[in-house]
Amino acid sequence: MSIAHHRRKQPELVRQQLLEVAARLSLEQGAAxxxxxxxxxxxxxxxxxxxxxxxxxxxxxxxxxxDLTGKMERAIEEEMRNDPVAxxxxxxAYLSVVFALGEDPDAQGWQVLTIALLSEPHLRERWRLWxxxxxxxxxxxxxxPGCLLARFAADGLWLADILKxxxxxxxMRQAMRAQLVALSLQ
Amino acid sequence: MSIAHHRRKQPELVRQQLLEVAARLSLEQGAAxxxxxxxxxxxxxxxxxxxxxxxxxxxxxxxxxxDLTGKMERAIEEEMRNDPVAxxxxxxAYLSVVFALGEDPDAQGWQVLTIALLSEPHLRERWRLWxxxxxxxxxxxxxxPGCLLARFAADGLWLADILKxxxxxxxMRQAMRAQLVALSLQ
DNA sequence: CATAAGATACCGTCTAGACGGTTTGTCAAG
DNA sequence: CTTGACAAACCGTCTAGACGGTATCTTATG
Numbered sequence: 508m509s510i511a512h513h514r515r516k517q518p519e520l521v522r523q524q525l526l527e528v529a530a531r532l533s534l535e536q537g538a539a540x541x542x543x544x545x546x547x548x549x550x551x552x553x554x555x556x557x558x559x560x561x562x563x564x565x566x567x568x569x570x571x572x573x574d575l576t577g578k579m580e581r582a583i584e585e586e587m588r589n590d591p592v593a594x595x596x597x598x599x600a601y602l603s604v605v606f607a608l609g610e611d612p613d614a615q616g617w618q619v620l621t622i623a624l625l626s627e628p629h630l631r632e633r634w635r636l637w638x639x640x641x642x643x644x645x646x647x648x649x650x651x652p653g654c655l656l657a658r659f660a661a662d663g664l665w666l667a668d669i670l671k672x673x674x675x676x677x678x679m680r681q682a683m684r685a686q687l688v689a690l691s692l693q
Numbered sequence: 694m695s696i697a698h699h700r701r702k703q704p705e706l707v708r709q710q711l712l713e714v715a716a717r718l719s720l721e722q723g724a725a726x727x728x729x730x731x732x733x734x735x736x737x738x739x740x741x742x743x744x745x746x747x748x749x750x751x752x753x754x755x756x757x758x759x760d761l762t763g764k765m766e767r768a769i770e771e772e773m774r775n776d777p778v779a780x781x782x783x784x785x786a787y788l789s790v791v792f793a794l795g796e797d798p799d800a801q802g803w804q805v806l807t808i809a810l811l812s813e814p815h816l817r818e819r820w821r822l823w824x825x826x827x828x829x830x831x832x833x834x835x836x837x838p839g840c841l842l843a844r845f846a847a848d849g850l851w852l853a854d855i856l857k858x859x860x861x862x863x864x865m866r867q868a869m870r871a872q873l874v875a876l877s878l879q
Numbered sequence: 880c881a882t883a884a885g886a887t888a889c890c891g892t893c894t895a896g897a898c899g900g901t902t903t904g905t906c907a908a909g
Numbered sequence: 910c911t912t913g914a915c916a917a918a919c920c921g922t923c924t925a926g927a928c929g930g931t932a933t934c935t936t937a938t939g
Contacts, residue, residue: 518914538724538812543899553916554900560914564899626812628723631856638858652868655859659869662852663845670817672824673841682838704888729925739890740926746888750925 522560524550526574529567530620538623541568565629572630575617576637579604595691597645598654602691605661606684609668618669653693660687708746710736712760715753716806724809727754751815758816761803762823765790781877783831784840788877791847792870795854804855839879846873 528550532540543564547557561567586600608617624630642650664683667673675683714736718726729750733743747753772786794800810816828836850869853859861869 521914537814537817542897544897555902555917556915558900562900622808622811622817625808626724631808635856635858638853638856642859652865652872655861655865656846656869656872659849659853660842660846662849663847666848666852667824667845670821670824672821673828675841679838679841683842686838686842707888728923730923741891741928742889744926745890748926 518560521550521552521556525552525557525560525567526570529571530617533620533623538626541623543567568624568627568630569633571620572624572633575620575624582607592692593648595649595651595654595657595693597641597649598657598691599688601658602661602684602687605665606680608665609680618665622669649691651693653690657687657690660690704746707736707738707742708756711738711743711746711753712756715757716803719809720805724812727809729753754810754813754816755819757806758810758819761806761810768793778878779834781835781837781840781843783827783835784843784877785874787844788847788870788873791851792866794851795866804851808855835877837879839876843873843876846876 525546529541529546532545532549543554543557546567547554550557557567561570582604583597583600586603587596590596590599625634660683667675711732715727715732718731718735729740729743732753733740736743743753747756768790769783769786772789773782776782776785794803811820846869853861
């Protein structure tokens, strides 16, 4: 007899809400803040409702992971399509996405979430696989020391963005990006 | 009247044990594995004993953090003393320490622990401060784009070491390090 | 140098609450 | 009228921490 029982059913929307809320909570309170109670409550759904969409907590975290890597994947593919040079193409797309991440305020949550995910051993392994798979796929064009270094530097910048430990102005960012792009061609 | 009551008291050793065990647990089971019960039991101390040395869980985590940054600090100072060139001296010391970290199998735990620590918002803030302080201290010699990039790349490599996502052979590592040292002089 | 007095280093038990998950029930849409 | 989408109550386990007690260590004093 609750309100939620009477409202229009919209499972896909609720599912999305749950993922979004879980991401926000991990941003604000760290990985420990992502509890079934907290997530379901903040999403305006009962715990039973949450567990209907994700049969257990791991499934929720995996869903989060899939969501993130999916977006990343698409952004990278998009960038690669617009790059005529084969050598280092993946690396440049990667740079592009990571740099964009640091500049878009919307994407902030995205980043801290990644840290939270990394603290879960199972998800760390999944990420390892993701990276290894991509390194493998583009071994012909993106395995030079220059490309590797460029991607490492991008990761470091991404980490710095998360921690907000340096504040780097736009000009500096662009200069660094140019230098890394040059590295990717090397 | 337990055995432990009668054994020789050795507070400093017990304290060290507790920190060591906590680090090991976070390595093996992720941040969630670091519970007062697990740590105290694995260290052969009662939970009361643990809470005598560290009045609450946060104090234990802070202790871990202090331990790690302390070691890092000393290693960096040591390296800096042996570097005659002023420009980029801190960056090169940083590179040296981070590269050494990836090569020393003993230091493996060190790394994963860092991830676990980063998932705790309070400790993430402490790390941010650590980085910002050092960047500030050496702003005269280590704030060029080259130095910044070199340190970012080192962080990226460190992340890769944690995830074991790439396996980079020794020659490649040395080549990359040489390139980053060159960057630090730029 | 012996020893009493206090400080320090623990131990073992207990508790309140949080957490992941189960079960049972209710409503609505096709 | 069956099934998918939830709600609500409940359970067992785990966790952080409080607490009171006991054994060892240190230091000051006679």
